[in-house]
Amino acid sequence: SSSSSSSSSSLCIESTRSIQFFCGASNVGCIELNNGLIGCRKGGHPIIWNMMESICNYFENAIFQHTAENVLLTSMLSPFLDSSTMGTLKYIQQSKFSSSMEVVENTGPGLLTRSVCRWLVRNADDKNGNTINEIAETKFCVSQVVVFPSLVFHPFPNHLRKKLSTLSEKDAKLSLLESFVVSGHTKAVHLWGCSWQKE
Secondary structure, three states: OEEEEEOOOOOOOOOOOOOOEEEEEOOOOOOOEEEEEEEEEOOOOHHHHHHHHHHHHHHHHHHHHHHHHHHHHHHHHHHHOOHHHHHHHHHHHHHOOOOHHHHHHHHOHHHHHHHHHHHHHHOOEOOOOOEHHHHHHHOOOHHHEEEEOHHHHOOOOHHHHHHHHHOOOHHHHHHHHHOOOOOOOOOOOOOOOOOOOOO
């Protein structure tokens, strides 16, 4: 059985017994998979495990690098700055820890896209249907990894997110969103709220 998770709700997808991992293509105007809604079989999947390890490594390396750069910069500048300016410098250093694009690239859609593609390439089936790298022994199968088209989870394009946020009436927002829903295919609509970003 498969499970799915989302920051705001759960989703039941029909016929998921044979799906070991799923996600959806993004609607951003380029090739990107979106981590707003992903799922895998009970017990996990190597794609998820690889992503978790990568995120852990990213933060460990980023914190180390950030701390080392700050210590060097602070030690070089502290003799020349008053306490108020030093406070401002420390604030700027903390706020520049990671940009929105770094987050997307290292923990979000960028990481998911790379992870899925790498896993699929490394574990691809040959032309006779035999699995390379003896993946069959681990009971993870390429044919059971599904990337749904954007119309399933992400029919609303991200370049319209600001337009959605400027609409004041609920009916106008719903009308805009519904204009992208494909009846019988769309299971969820990602609203691109970007609540995790500093605007």
